[in-house]
Amino acid sequence: MNIHVLDKSIYTAVTEAIRSEATRLLTAGDVTVIVGYAAARRKGSAQPIVITSSADADKLIFTPACVNNLAVYLTKAKKEIPKGGKIGIVVKGCDLKALVGLMGESQLKREELYLIGVPCVGVLASTVQPATELTAETIASKCRECDAHLPSGCDLLPNVVLPPMPQLEGKYSAEIARLEALPPAERWAFWKEQFAKCIKCYACRQVCPFCFCEQCLCDRNKPQMVDTTPRPAGNTAWHIVRAMHLAGRCAGCAECERVCPMDIPLNLLNRKMAKELKELFDYEAGFEVNEKGPLSTYTEKDDQSFIK
Amino acid sequence: MNQTTQHGFEPKIIAFVCTWCTYAGADLAGTSRMQYPANVRVLKFPCTGRIDPVFILKAFQQGADGVLVSGCHPGDCHYIAGNFHARRRFAAFRKLLEFIGVDLSRLQFSWVSAAEGGKWVEVVTDLTEKVRAMGPMVEFKELALEEQWSGVIDTPELKEAYNAI
Amino acid sequence: MQKYISQQNLNTLLDKLITKGIRVVAPRISAGIPLYEPLKCSDEMVTDQLPRRSAKEAFFPVCEEIMSYEKEGQQVKLTDVDPARFPETVLVGVRPCDAAAIPVLDAVFSWDYKDEFFLERRRKTTIIGLACTTADDACFCTAVGLSPAETRGSDLFLTLLDGGGYACESYSEKGEALINGNGELFSESNNAVPFHLAAPQAEKIDLKKVKAWLDEHFEDPLWDGIAVRCVGCGACAFVCPACHCFDIVDEGTEKNGKRRKSWDACGFWKFTHHASGHNPRDLQPKRYRNRIMHKFKYYDDKFGQTLCTGCGRCVRICPVGIDIAAIVDEINKK
Numbered sequence: 001m002n003i004h005v006l007d008k009s010i011y012t013a014v015t016e017a018i019r020s021e022a023t024r025l026l027t028a029g030d031v032t033v034i035v036g037y038a039a040a041r042r043k044g045s046a047q048p049i050v051i052t053s054s055a056d057a058d059k060l061i062f063t064p065a066c067v068n069n070l071a072v073y074l075t076k077a078k079k080e081i082p083k084g085g086k087i088g089i090v091v092k093g094c095d096l097k098a099l100v101g102l103m104g105e106s107q108l109k110r111e112e113l114y115l116i117g118v119p120c121v122g123v124l125a126s127t128v129q130p131a132t133e134l135t136a137e138t139i140a141s142k143c144r145e146c147d148a149h150l151p152s153g154c155d156l157l158p159n160v161v162l163p164p165m166p167q168l169e170g171k172y173s174a175e176i177a178r179l180e181a182l183p184p185a186e187r188w189a190f191w192k193e194q195f196a197k198c199i200k201c202y203a204c205r206q207v208c209p210f211c212f213c214e215q216c217l218c219d220r221n222k223p224q225m226v227d228t229t230p231r232p233a234g235n236t237a238w239h240i241v242r243a244m245h246l247a248g249r250c251a252g253c254a255e256c257e258r259v260c261p262m263d264i265p266l267n268l269l270n271r272k273m274a275k276e277l278k279e280l281f282d283y284e285a286g287f288e289v290n291e292k293g294p295l296s297t298y299t300e301k302d303d304q305s306f307i308k
Numbered sequence: 309m310n311q312t313t314q315h316g317f318e319p320k321i322i323a324f325v326c327t328w329c330t331y332a333g334a335d336l337a338g339t340s341r342m343q344y345p346a347n348v349r350v351l352k353f354p355c356t357g358r359i360d361p362v363f364i365l366k367a368f369q370q371g372a373d374g375v376l377v378s379g380c381h382p383g384d385c386h387y388i389a390g391n392f393h394a395r396r397r398f399a400a401f402r403k404l405l406e407f408i409g410v411d412l413s414r415l416q417f418s419w420v421s422a423a424e425g426g427k428w429v430e431v432v433t434d435l436t437e438k439v440r441a442m443g444p445m446v447e448f449k450e451l452a453l454e455e456q457w458s459g460v461i462d463t464p465e466l467k468e469a470y471n472a473i
Numbered sequence: 474m475q476k477y478i479s480q481q482n483l484n485t486l487l488d489k490l491i492t493k494g495i496r497v498v499a500p501r502i503s504a505g506i507p508l509y510e511p512l513k514c515s516d517e518m519v520t521d522q523l524p525r526r527s528a529k530e531a532f533f534p535v536c537e538e539i540m541s542y543e544k545e546g547q548q549v550k551l552t553d554v555d556p557a558r559f560p561e562t563v564l565v566g567v568r569p570c571d572a573a574a575i576p577v578l579d580a581v582f583s584w585d586y587k588d589e590f591f592l593e594r595r596r597k598t599t600i601i602g603l604a605c606t607t608a609d610d611a612c613f614c615t616a617v618g619l620s621p622a623e624t625r626g627s628d629l630f631l632t633l634l635d636g637g638g639y640a641c642e643s644y645s646e647k648g649e650a651l652i653n654g655n656g657e658l659f660s661e662s663n664n665a666v667p668f669h670l671a672a673p674q675a676e677k678i679d680l681k682k683v684k685a686w687l688d689e690h691f692e693d694p695l696w697d698g699i700a701v702r703c704v705g706c707g708a709c710a711f712v713c714p715a716c717h718c719f720d721i722v723d724e725g726t727e728k729n730g731k732r733r734k735s736w737d738a739c740g741f742w743k744f745t746h747h748a749s750g751h752n753p754r755d756l757q758p759k760r761y762r763n764r765i766m767h768k769f770k771y772y773d774d775k776f777g778q779t780l781c782t783g784c785g786r787c788v789r790i791c792p793v794g795i796d797i798a799a800i801v802d803e804i805n806k807k
Contacts, residue, residue: 047794078757080700080758188408201738203706203790233448240365247400247404261712263504295397300392307417308418
């Protein structure tokens, strides 16, 4: 089965819209910098680009290889992008959820951003070559369960009609259900094998828009809460801490999982926590700015059946 | 025959408690000369809201067989809402640990007030006996001895340590 | 001396070595991805996929103990690791780009300080290289002067033949010894045609010219342009067959613990962070510049070679698509 899920003309139209808007914004001086995507050397590949001149607007593109969540560049942890003045940023629906989360955590102000929203059918999985056609087999797992093909509340949303989306089976929900049904010892064995591969390159942390701490708990040695060496013990502790620190904050862009050079299914942890927080506190990441996440607030009636 | 050899295994229980309620409750149990298992090691914090989930991980990694987290009853927090925040955080953390494959019977949460010496004894005794019946927590201890294949040196000492778990 | 060994005999050889207690490390599928790991039996070996991590970890582990300590009363007992305990190893199915990186590492670890951890493992390891038959557009060994049939670093080198089996050439005493000790499994070369080798498309780069440019351009707008998007992880250095920086940390309690050595990466903010709080490489472009400078200038200054074998791993895994081949090509064209 090789379902072609999209019509390429949409991408051309979106690319055109991004370029003309970028030219207008930079020429008029409405923004000082635009963070977007540009083509890279490998066939079909794309990479993040930061432009400050309208002469570079033609470099901007949008294709199914535009996998990055660019929100990461706007956090205080990334000091390389000039933050003075208004910043333009190209956002997919999933990326916008991350920006919304950052606004809720007082890291960004809406009025300092110019959001160029992109209608998105889906992006390619990290396991395929960038030039691959986008099909039901090659689409990223997160996109199979996407509810945000159209970002809302952007300053610009190109007026294109998305093709009808095929119903794809959710891989994360299926895998979470499979793991939940296993005895604890088998779940432990599964994660032990996965975490053993970790080399502590911290790509998962560095691409995460929510890992903006200037000094990570795991980089500190007084006290050393998590062993820093890439051994099974420290790896397991690191991934548990990471999942916990993102619980109720993660916007579901799945960048951590995409960038893992060892293919550790990190987003499973994030999806599991999202599912639990939905059940426990009826919280879901979305397009509305919430000043308090589910773990930074409480009600007196919260469930305490697990407490003696 | 002393207690240790009778049971063969004495669980190590780490209790993270708040200073205002549970620590005072445990103190009351002591001053009232109530008996409770000596397996528990108490660590005092200002509030359950200060107890970071990473402390629980660290406790397991350093050899705890069971962990207790205990503080003031809802509404009694010295800092008004610390325990409400903790309640949410631990509700989430339990689910994460469970998903990783940790048996939640080893992790107990409780509210014990300064007046509840008896409840402290009950909570600690229950957890100790439950963990004693389950046997040692081997998962994290095994993990601590494991290496990436490339760093493995086959030493008799390491094998011995592994077999000792 | 060219020999022939059939696939079956190669498997027999590996199984024989495993039975003898020799650690046989080869690409195998581990938790879903290809990695160089010790084999339990020869069937596990997969040769059609490039392992995600390079073969360097056979000598330079991801993490290794270098010392342990134990405190009793006022006495502290220190125990060194005895390199005599490192296992005899045969590393097999090594890609030419991985094997060629090993002499590069040798130079570093046996320079002013002789690193016994690396060198002892190296002494105890026989490397069987395998000519490369699969390449993608991230591969660029041809750009840095190597090729899918490069034999540098291999003790024995296998080339898959059309019709099965391998041509086997020995390049060292270790290689000779392996053939001589298992003579019955090898036959005289039958002059068969090699299976089609991989053909990476990257054009050869003038590395001297690149170095000459780097010599003059420590400060250059190029660095900001390419590295403004670098997010500062260590993935590129960790998957690299030639990167060799490491950190040393003590882990344990006040009673006992271990001193460990583990991979480190110049992309990390913490890499050059001083105790005073000052960081000479304060922004990501400066850190990324160091990566390029070290590979194509500093290493060349010291050892007269390039610290890159064109395996393309960093190009494939970079979270933000930074492409070292494209960067060096851009410098080459300046």
